[in-house]
Amino acid sequence: MKLINLIFVFFSFFLVSACGGSDKKKTVSTDQKITLSEKDLEQGAVLFRAKCMNCHMQSGKGIEKFYPPLAGSDYLRDNLEDAIHMVKFGSNKPIKVNGVKYNGLMPASGLTDEELVLVFNFVLNSWGNDYGSVTLDQIKAIKR
Numbered sequence: 001m002k003l004i005n006l007i008f009v010f011f012s013f014f015l016v017s018a019c020g021g022s023d024k025k026k027t028v029s030t031d032q033k034i035t036l037s038e039k040d041l042e043q044g045a046v047l048f049r050a051k052c053m054n055c056h057m058q059s060g061k062g063i064e065k066f067y068p069p070l071a072g073s074d075y076l077r078d079n080l081e082d083a084i085h086m087v088k089f090g091s092n093k094p095i096k097v098n099g100v101k102y103n104g105l106m107p108a109s110g111l112t113d114e115e116l117v118l119v120f121n122f123v124l125n126s127w128g129n130d131y132g133s134v135t136l137d138q139i140k141a142i143k144r
């Protein structure tokens with residue numbers, strides 16, 4: 001084979017492999033850079049509907065003064081570890097979300113660490129939130 005043919009073959013191979021990527025995946029950049037698949041987000045949405053929606057609403061907006069919003073929440077954005085702690089173990093301390101005070105009771109979710117990864121990654125990337133992502137190790141590290 002002539003060299004020019006070889007180069008051509010090489011290039012077409014390169015092009016095919018470069019375009020064959022999965023555009024269904026959404027890359028969330030954090031320091032660890034993990035990739036969230038549509039499937040993970042869908043599973044997170046199912047958990048959200050079953051375990052969180054009653055209070056935080058389908059829109060993620062909550063009910064002002066009673067149930068804080070997750071959509072656009074500055075608390076979630078700035079206190080992620082604490083937010084995970086609250087969902088994992090329950091919470092009834094006074095907090096302020098987007099300037100509004102809340103002091104309601106959120107019962108412990110009862111979800112496994114694996115389920116918490118899914119539901120948090122859904123919440124962190126829904127309703128316009130672009131708050132990064134969490135890993136199983138991060139969730140596991142949060143103890144009582």
Ligand code: HEC
Binds near residue numbers: 068073083102104123
């Ligand atoms: C029974 C109602 C209820 C349910 C169900 C519930 N929450 Fe909450 N959530 C609350 C209340 C009330 C607070 C404020 C708690 C406080 O003041 O300590 C809160 C606070 C939060 C916060 C921190 C504040 C904020 O708005 O950013 C996050 C994050 C959160 N919830 C996520 C979840 C997730 C995820 C689920 C489902 C696994 C869930 N919640 C289920 C009532 C609920």
